[in-house]
Amino acid sequence: MPCAVDDAFIFSGFKPADYVTLQANSIQFMQIQVNTVVSVSYSLEINEGGSTPREFVEKAGAENPLTFLFGAGGMIPGFEQALEGLKQGDSFAMEINPEDAYGHASDDDIVELPFSVFAAEVEKYPDMLTIGNIIPMNDGQGHQFQGKVKSVGMDTVTMDFNHPLAGKTLHFTGKVETLREASAEEVAHGHVHGPGGHHH
Ligand SMILES: [Zn+2]
Numbered sequence: 001m002p003c004a005v006d007d008a009f010i011f012s013g014f015k016p017a018d019y020v021t022l023q024a025n026s027i028q029f030m031q032i033q034v035n036t037v038v039s040v041s042y043s044l045e046i047n048e049g050g051s052t053p054r055e056f057v058e059k060a061g062a063e064n065p066l067t068f069l070f071g072a073g074g075m076i077p078g079f080e081q082a083l084e085g086l087k088q089g090d091s092f093a094m095e096i097n098p099e100d101a102y103g104h105a106s107d108d109d110i111v112e113l114p115f116s117v118f119a120a121e122v123e124k125y126p127d128m129l130t131i132g133n134i135i136p137m138n139d140g141q142g143h144q145f146q147g148k149v150k151s152v153g154m155d156t157v158t159m160d161f162n163h164p165l166a167g168k169t170l171h172f173t174g175k176v177e178t179l180r181e182a183s184a185e186e187v188a189h190g191h192v193h194g195p196g197g198h199h200h
Contacts, residue, residue: 032086034071035182037192040083040092041065042174049097049169057165065177067196069186076101079172088179096170105162111147112156129157134164 032038043059060066068074070083078100082092098104122128128135133149137159147159183193191198 028088030087030179030181032070032083032176032179035187036070037067037180037182037186037197038070038083038176039065039067039178039196040174041177042172045171046165046168047171048167054171060174062175062177065196067192069182069190069192069197072190074191076170078170082172083176086176088176090176091174092176093173094171096172098167098169101170102163102165102168105166109161110150110158111161112153112158115153115155115157118157135159 030036041060041062044057045054046057047054070080076096078094078096081100082094082096086092118129127133129149129152131149131151134146135149136144137147138144145161146164147161148164150158150160152158186193186197189198193199
């Protein structure tokens with residue numbers, strides 16, 4: 001009886017068109033696209049590409065997922081490309097080349113700075129300029145970034161401002177935990193509000 005379902009909805013006051021609309025809006029059919037608020041659990045490993053050994057970097061569990069506004073430019077391009085179209089509950093395993101992640105390390109981002117930049121802080125934290133230390137810095141215009149101490153000379157400190165994951169191939173495995181449509185305010189702000197996002 002191919003018409004049985006339709007008949008049932010007509011008898012109970014629903015028309016087939018209502019049924020279609022209801023299903024299309026339901027969360028289980030929602031796919032990741034621009035202006036979706038996405039929460040994923042994941043584990044990240046990196047390597048130098050190919051079959052070189054992988055190194056564990058970090059993970060986010062289902063109880064503390066990564067939540068972000070899809071398509072707002074806050075995530076690396078390859079990560080969003082691999083998630084686009086997935087549904088809640090879907091698992092993923094992706095491999096992202098440096099070109100679609102943090103790019104390649106560049107000598108242009110290794111900078112020799114005068115020691116005076118650090119002098120006041122070094123008085124407070126004598127171990128600050130240990131080689132390999134990551135130091136949060138800003139450029140005086142409010143841009144914050146992190147630099148790694150590469151070498152320390154008499155009057156200068158050489159800092160490496162390349163992203164720690166530059167040149168690395170990223171391997172994410174994880175699961176789409178929850179999806180919802182972003183509010184108009186979230187879209188306007190370009191970030192998520194509430195759990196996992198901004199509180200303001
Ligand atoms: Zn906001």
